[in-house]
Amino acid sequence: MDKKETFIRAIKDNERLIVKIASVYTNTADDKADLIQEIIYQLWKSFDSFNQQSGLSTWLYRVALNVAIYQLKIAKRRVITVEIDEQILNYANEDHSAIEQKWELFRQQIESLNLLDKAIVMLYLDQKSHEEIAEIVGISVSNVGTKIQRIKEKLKKQHVNAQNHGIR
Amino acid sequence: MELDELKNIWEDASKPLTQQPVLNPKMIEQMTKIKIKSRLNQVIYHETLGTFFAFGAVAYIFAHFSKLTTPFFQTIAIITATLLVVLPIISLLLLWQLNSIGDVNRTYAETLRNFATQKLRFIRFQQLSVVAAYILIVFVILLMPQFTGGKSLNENKYFWAGTIAVGYILLSFFSRWVISFYSKSLTQAEELLKELEV
Numbered sequence: 001m002d003k004k005e006t007f008i009r010a011i012k013d014n015e016r017l018i019v020k021i022a023s024v025y026t027n028t029a030d031d032k033a034d035l036i037q038e039i040i041y042q043l044w045k046s047f048d049s050f051n052q053q054s055g056l057s058t059w060l061y062r063v064a065l066n067v068a069i070y071q072l073k074i075a076k077r078r079v080i081t082v083e084i085d086e087q088i089l090n091y092a093n094e095d096h097s098a099i100e101q102k103w104e105l106f107r108q109q110i111e112s113l114n115l116l117d118k119a120i121v122m123l124y125l126d127q128k129s130h131e132e133i134a135e136i137v138g139i140s141v142s143n144v145g146t147k148i149q150r151i152k153e154k155l156k157k158q159h160v161n162a163q164n165h166g167i168r
Numbered sequence: 169m170e171l172d173e174l175k176n177i178w179e180d181a182s183k184p185l186t187q188q189p190v191l192n193p194k195m196i197e198q199m200t201k202i203k204i205k206s207r208l209n210q211v212i213y214h215e216t217l218g219t220f221f222a223f224g225a226v227a228y229i230f231a232h233f234s235k236l237t238t239p240f241f242q243t244i245a246i247i248t249a250t251l252l253v254v255l256p257i258i259s260l261l262l263l264w265q266l267n268s269i270g271d272v273n274r275t276y277a278e279t280l281r282n283f284a285t286q287k288l289r290f291i292r293f294q295q296l297s298v299v300a301a302y303i304l305i306v307f308v309i310l311l312m313p314q315f316t317g318g319k320s321l322n323e324n325k326y327f328w329a330g331t332i333a334v335g336y337i338l339l340s341f342f343s344r345w346v347i348s349f350y351s352k353s354l355t356q357a358e359e360l361l362k363e364l365e366v
Contacts, residue, residue, distance in 0.1 A: 008196045016185045023181065036191075037199050042272050044200035049273050063272045066279045070269045102181035109174055114360050115283075119276055121171070125178040138275020152171045159170055 007047050011040060014060050017126070021061075023103040024110075024122055025068035039067045054135065061136045065119055112158055117151050124148055215263055219256035226252045232315045241314055248307045251300050259297070262290050281364050284357040291350040291357070298343040305335045 011018070022035040043063050050059050110118050116137070123133045130148075134141045226249045236242045265286055270279070309331055 004197070004200070007200070008193045011191065011196050012193065015191045016182070019185055019190050020182060040191075040196060040199040042269065046272050059273075062274075062276060065276045066272045066274065067269070069276075069279050069283050099181065099184050102177065106174070106177045106181050109177065114356070114363060115280055116277065116360065116363055121174070122178075124171075125175050136276060138277035155174065156170050 003047070007044060010056055010060070011043070014057060017057070017060060018064055020122070020126070021064045021068055024107065024118065025071060027104075027107070029100060031071070035068060035071050038071065039064045042067045058132060058135050061123070065136070069115065109155070112154070113151065117147060117154075120144065120147050121151055215256070215260055219260060222252040222256045228315075229311070235317075236311075236314055241311065244307050244310055248304060248311065251304055255297060255300055258293060262286075262293055266290065277364055280360060284360045284364070287353060287357040288361070291354050294346055294350060295343075298339070298346050302336070302339055302343075305339060306332060309335070 018036055018039050019032075022032045022039065026032045026035050043060065046063060050056070054062075110121055113121065119137060120133060123136060128136070130141050130144045133144045137144070139147075229245050229249050229252075233242070233245060236245055270282060
């Protein structure tokens with residue numbers, strides 16, 4: 001199997017994580033499609049530097065999250081490949097706007113968190129262990145535990161405040 | 169919403185992804201070849217255009233430098249020219265930095281640190297530019313009569329006092345807007361850096 005085939009298979013096996021990250025870090029379907037495209041482009045560019053020791057999923061998460069941050073640096077991106085975008089937007093035959101609404105609801109709930117905490121929450125919800133989160137994010141395992149605890153408290157407090165103000 | 173409830177939304181939103189593949193091999197193959205263009209390029213284009221205007225103004229100052237007969241005006245002209253060269257170059261460099269993706273293999277925390285630092289640098293530069301604009305407006309008002317052979321500050325005090333006052337008021341509003349526009353981003357970037365230090 002040549003390098004490109006290995007890469008395509010790796011992406012196919014992990015496409016869900018790429019789409020999830022793109023869904024959390026963007027607000028519109030166009031931006032999401034652009035981010036997915038950029039993540040795959042950057043993954044391919046740095047595929048040679050992939051260190052087998054870190055594990056494929058860890059490496060993919062790391063690159064995808066880094067590219068997502070880069071996306072935040074610029075206001076908007078220009079769509080140039082309609083063909084690809086249409087295919088992405090047509091994923092799952094389910095009503096696309098219903099899926100977008102679910103992601104929007106998720107983004108709203110984590111809006112108050114900073115970029116570091118957002119990534120930690122996402123990895124935690126994706127059932128990554130504290131060790132894996134520490135490796136992807138680049139902080140100590142004990143720090144991951146502390147941060148998850150703080151995030152829980154923050155979300156709980158936010159929930160209580162919202163209830164006190166009659167917002168659900 | 170508590171974290172456990174958030175988990176339900178996460179799973180709900182992720183569900184369609186487990187049911188049907190999103191990407192096919194052909195699309196992935198295409199994506200490895202196509203680099204999408206950032207809209208930041210347009211910002212850089214405008215900034216470059218602004219730089220040419222600033223350089224044009226510098227050329228004008230030096231072309232008419234002989235009309236400045238006193239060391240006072242010569243010094244002002246040199247400071248103005250320096251600001252007109254240095255500020256656009258720094259701005260372009262910062263924009264170039266913002267546009268460069270850097271090493272995607274480093275950890276997320278490192279990227280965030282870099283991101284927050286660049287953001288802080290950019291915001292502080294914007295604030296500094298406003299201060300420089302105050303200086304530039306006064307200097308240009310002082311220099312123009314010398315270049316155009318018009319009335320000097322001494323000869324038409326009311327006109328120039330009015331011009332400086334109006335310019336100052338306009339800049340004052342503009343600078344307040346700049347500071348308030350960036351203040352939230354500044355606080356967020358500073359907090360993020362503090363968090364990453366822990």
